[in-house]
Amino acid sequence: MDKFRMIFQFLQSNQESFMNGICGIMALASAQMYAAFDFNCPCLPHYNLAYGLGILFVPPLVLFLLGFVMNNNVSMLAEEWKRPTGMRQKDPAVLRYMFCSMAQRAMIAPAVWISVTLLDGKCILCAFSTSVPVEKLGNLSYTGLSEKEMKRILARIPCKEIYDGQQLIPSEVAIRYLRCISQALGWCFVLLMTMLAFLVRSLRPCFTQAAFLKSKYWSHYIDIERKLFDETCTEHAKSFAKVCIQQFFEAMNKDMGMGHPHLPEKTPSEAGEEKEKLLGITDQGTMNKLLKSWHKCKPPLCLHQELFQNRNGWAGESQPLGPVSLPKREIIAYYSRV
Amino acid sequence: MDRFRMIFQYFQSNSESVMNGICGLLALASVKIYTSFDFNCPCLPKYNTAYGMGIMFVPPIALFLCGLIVNRQSVVMLEEWKRPTGGRKKDLAIIRYMCSSIIQRAMVAPIVWIIVALLDGKCFICAFSGSIDPEKFAGFANLTQMQTQLLLSKVPCKEDELMRNNTSRKAVSRYLRCWSQALGWSILLLLIVVAFLARWLRPCFNQAAFVQTRYWSNYIDMEQKIFEETCCEHARDFANKCILHFFESMRTEIKLRRFNMPRREEEGEGEADHLQGITDQEQVNKLLKTWYSGKPPLDVSQTTPRQPSGKERACTSAPWGDTVNNRWAAAQKANVSRQTDV
Numbered sequence: 001m002d003k004f005r006m007i008f009q010f011l012q013s014n015q016e017s018f019m020n021g022i023c024g025i026m027a028l029a030s031a032q033m034y035a036a037f038d039f040n041c042p043c044l045p046h047y048n049l050a051y052g053l054g055i056l057f058v059p060p061l062v063l064f065l066l067g068f069v070m071n072n073n074v075s076m077l078a079e080e081w082k083r084p085t086g087m088r089q090k091d092p093a094v095l096r097y098m099f100c101s102m103a104q105r106a107m108i109a110p111a112v113w114i115s116v117t118l119l120d121g122k123c124i125l126c127a128f129s130t131s132v133p134v135e136k137l138g139n140l141s142y143t144g145l146s147e148k149e150m151k152r153i154l155a156r157i158p159c160k161e162i163y164d165g166q167q168l169i170p171s172e173v174a175i176r177y178l179r180c181i182s183q184a185l186g187w188c189f190v191l192l193m194t195m196l197a198f199l200v201r202s203l204r205p206c207f208t209q210a211a212f213l214k215s216k217y218w219s220h221y222i223d224i225e226r227k228l229f230d231e232t233c234t235e236h237a238k239s240f241a242k243v244c245i246q247q248f249f250e251a252m253n254k255d256m257g258m259g260h261p262h263l264p265e266k267t268p269s270e271a272g273e274e275k276e277k278l279l280g281i282t283d284q285g286t287m288n289k290l291l292k293s294w295h296k297c298k299p300p301l302c303l304h305q306e307l308f309q310n311r312n313g314w315a316g317e318s319q320p321l322g323p324v325s326l327p328k329r330e331i332i333a334y335y336s337r338v
Numbered sequence: 339m340d341r342f343r344m345i346f347q348y349f350q351s352n353s354e355s356v357m358n359g360i361c362g363l364l365a366l367a368s369v370k371i372y373t374s375f376d377f378n379c380p381c382l383p384k385y386n387t388a389y390g391m392g393i394m395f396v397p398p399i400a401l402f403l404c405g406l407i408v409n410r411q412s413v414v415m416l417e418e419w420k421r422p423t424g425g426r427k428k429d430l431a432i433i434r435y436m437c438s439s440i441i442q443r444a445m446v447a448p449i450v451w452i453i454v455a456l457l458d459g460k461c462f463i464c465a466f467s468g469s470i471d472p473e474k475f476a477g478f479a480n481l482t483q484m485q486t487q488l489l490l491s492k493v494p495c496k497e498d499e500l501m502r503n504n505t506s507r508k509a510v511s512r513y514l515r516c517w518s519q520a521l522g523w524s525i526l527l528l529l530i531v532v533a534f535l536a537r538w539l540r541p542c543f544n545q546a547a548f549v550q551t552r553y554w555s556n557y558i559d560m561e562q563k564i565f566e567e568t569c570c571e572h573a574r575d576f577a578n579k580c581i582l583h584f585f586e587s588m589r590t591e592i593k594l595r596r597f598n599m600p601r602r603e604e605e606g607e608g609e610a611d612h613l614q615g616i617t618d619q620e621q622v623n624k625l626l627k628t629w630y631s632g633k634p635p636l637d638v639s640q641t642t643p644r645q646p647s648g649k650e651r652a653c654t655s656a657p658w659g660d661t662v663n664n665r666w667a668a669a670q671k672a673n674v675s676r677q678t679d680v
Contacts, residue, residue: 042516079541241561253615282639
């Protein structure tokens, strides 16, 4: 149980490592989906190209968008982008970092699909069977076939059981040819993707590394802060509910006028504990105000105590403080007091 | 026992992840049912379409209803919708939020069924083999209308003696399957785009109200769970005390020589007491009825309990979304307004 909890906490602690896991699973799922998918070339002149290219490109698009949908950071990014400035300024570099990291992860599953499709060869075979160079590979002077008739015959190359043009061009020849091209394309694509990934990774530190570290830190911070806020709200709701129900029972007790002579001594301290957890937010109006302020005006990124004492509760819309040069001022103030 | 309790508490702490898990399980079950279902096209002119469309749409409806049933939140939402106002006003935004989250989760399994059915193609071929244009395919020329229809409707059945090794059948079958798969992928793409846009654009609209709605809907869920737990503990203590009293009363009637009952009086009062003064059937009934007909207002700041008298309850109907502090102050003075309870 403990181990499970530890693993779960580890995965949750860092949204990035969690997303790495999801990303790996999606890549495997993408390969599995391709294997399970029953490719079915229509073997008709114009449908072949549409079907083949559709199967090559539509599922990767679906997988790419799915990668975004499954990533919780999407709504976090949108929230961070759209929130009112309040006491905390917005940094576009952080937003850019989040977006880039999400996009990179979302690209893996589509790249796997495209590679697997090209290496397998069925899509290219289906899409380009009508464009096979018959003069090189086959017997063009076989009969005086019209263009349309030839296309109709060539379109049936992927469907071995209904292919009727063995004299024009043997199906194995065409299939081998197209498959060879498809596999060459596949390996080139894999090489290209790997090179790109390598370049991005190795050249990254050459450009603005300091700013990059800053963006990374604050992006993690925003993620963790959001999670902790949700957790705190859940805990608060639980304590609120417990105290509410307890008071309800006590009220009913008084109401029925038959007070039990031995109300247990434990209850006051237990109730006290629960009320402590409420952190002073004990009714609906205050809670709503808190939640609204959290969205409209997040607190500044400064944990110095004096700042908190100067503010009245959660007010903030009308007091936009300056940007992050505050810490310096705080240090000076501290020393001057001494 | 401890482990079980810890697991139970973990699941209780986050019911959203439980719902997501159930939703995923239903989706997997849907795929499994589809693959193990023995599809059996009738291959008769009018029956094909009915059968094909039926298999495509009836199981998804059943799965959707299953998804609604299995989700605990649907009951919570209905209760919240139908309860009398009592001390707590109702907020439609919360009910809408819960409704939309329930429906989204329930829609996953039916959509998975439909997409798997389209990507597989059997339903589509069965339903629409009679509706294609026979001109496109060689092998249907020189036949009367009736014969063409008959042949076309036999396309889904590979084993039929008319259709075995018939190249036109294979061509038609491939054609229909291609359309079916294209339709399946298009629907999938459309849904993913919609989901993506919904996720991306959510925070652009009224985020503050959304955060509040989410908090209170979570609260309602938790409150209901904790109330049930409290009632369970109460019932257990009630039963415990009832049985102890019974044994003691038996003891006084029967001589000590015959029955050696251990002295339990001291222990009974030393145990943790969850009864909180509610000690007989009518009181319990009244409590449960009052919980339904008049939920307490959302204010736990007072140190002394509220003092309603008899059937009247002091209700200050504080609405969900109010942010003015006056209401909070008014709730302190519990006896200001009275409202006859049903």
